[in-house]
Amino acid sequence: MTARDLIAMSFGNLWRMKLRSALTIAGVVIGIAALVSMMSFGAGLQKNVAESFEAMELFSTLKVLPRPQTQSSGPDTATYRTLDSTAIRQLSQIPGVKSVWPEQVFQVRAKLGEKGANTSVQALPAEAGQWKVFRTLKAGRFFASDTVREAVLQRELLKRLGLTDPDSALGREITLITAKVNLAAVWGGAMGVKGLNPFAEARYTFTISGVLESTMSEYQPRDLIIPIGAAQQMEYLSFSSPFELLNQVTRGAGGGYSSLTLRIAHSRDHDAVRDSIDALGYNTFSFADMFAEARRALMIFDAALGVVGFIALVVASLGIANTLVMSIMERYREIGILKSLGADDRDVRRLFLAESAVIGFLGSVLGLVFGWIITRIAQAIAGYFMAREGVPRMELFDLPWWLISLAIVFGVGVSLLAGLYPSRRATKVDPVQALRHD
């Protein structure tokens, strides 16, 4: 019996029992739809994280941090290998490293005309203009060099500064006000002079060169991006702990940076570069490793969602088994006829397995369509609430090829398992009994 004959016979048999077949297939449809809609939510989360990593080129980025080096004399006397310009030079020379720059994120008060807003500034090299996230700006362009006094703003910040049209912001001047340490006042205070303010403000003017569309991602640029060289000429205070503040105050005396960002030319060099940095005595933080961990967590989340669909599919498989057992009873004589005409046990088994596979396949395909419709409805509802809350639109679901294939393989596989017992039972039909005239 050829595969074509088997499939044609299976379709024919299912078609004859339309209502029963439809109800059985509906069970599979519900199972697969639940599986697909649940897992496509997990896949959507994973895709969003991966995309935001890719947009910021984090897969080829390492963060270099100072490593505590315990000395032999005295307790709690850890020292750090300084992340200074020497360290930047040293790290740049590691084979496979494309560029190194200090991590500079600090708070400023931005002023555009009369309007002002507190925001955080991120200093990046001009090469970041090649990153996916900066390649297509909402308006304007990325800054052209590391030293030019130009800035790229997130659209959200622009709105806070009273501008809704991104194009109208281009070329306008924005003032960044930073807090700095007034060393004279500090020393004066130390000398007993009262009323001196240890902090002072510094003002820097930048021209807006580009506006970036805000996205709803954890890994996205800060609200205001300026060139790294321009940032190095600025005085500012930024600290997450008093020790960092101390470090910054003494930077002039070789305090160094709190961390460096390092770009790798090819992600295949990732591990080798990380080992070289380690050998130089620095700690590293790898975004690729972080993503791998996040991915593992998401896979567990995905699997947990998949269980719901799986349970629905198991219930559907009972329906398939029931349908096929009923079918054997009804086709008892037909099985006898087939055997008298030369069908062996394998032919009979294949016939019933083909029927369960057809149920599984049809159920899976329809389940995929149904599951996709569910995700579109859920997306539309979520999109409505996101828009109402002013949150940038985000695609919550993803239906990648692997999920489509998995759903079909799973649907057909579970159906085949459900067909095992009935098909075995069909082979046990005694042709003599089946053909005995009534």
Added chain:
Amino acid sequence: MSQTQDNITLLTASSLARHYRFGSSLVKALDGVDLDVRRGEFLGIVGASGSGKSTLLNLLGGLDTPTAGAIRTAEGDLNRMNPRRLARYRATEVGMIFQSFNLVPHRSALGNVELALYFLDVPLRRRRALAAEMLTRVGLADRLEHRPADLSGGEQQRVAIARALVKNPALLLADEPTGNLDRDATHMIGDILADWNRGGGTVIMVTHNLDLARARAHRVLRMDYGRFVAEDLSAGGLE
């Protein structure tokens, strides 16, 4: 009556027995049957209900396995064949027809005849052509797409004969083929079987109808209580 039978033995059954156990009682449906069937022979077997005729046909057709004894054919000893070879034997060597026709109700006449060629891996188009040709030969050219329920008893049995003969088997086993038919239909079925036999086919027909057996068969045997009780009841033989 056919003159084409030769002296080549098509199958030999020796000391064939088929016993069934129902609780504590043993039913000997077939109890030590010896039989030689020559190629081209038309053998009639008559006997009362429960005499073991159908059991014998089921064993010769490879549908059932004997409790004791052997059936030797050109393909080998049926007892020693594994289930797959036995299925192959049924697919290629044997055609069977039954009193209750045993047609698949949801398939057309053409579809029913085609079924016999499914297990011989005949391609679809050839299968259709052979089935249509065979149905035409049994006079059902205008009934190809009719389902069994739309056919008369005689027509249904002709479909069953077409299904049995479409694969050109070495042996046709007919189990009460006219048991459910009127006189005209009985006559027509007898003609078809005799025609096929004249073409060289071997037929074993089990029937209650001694007249039919005498009219068509070269040799007629009577069975009773699972044994042959008379050597030859045919028109030329002893009663």
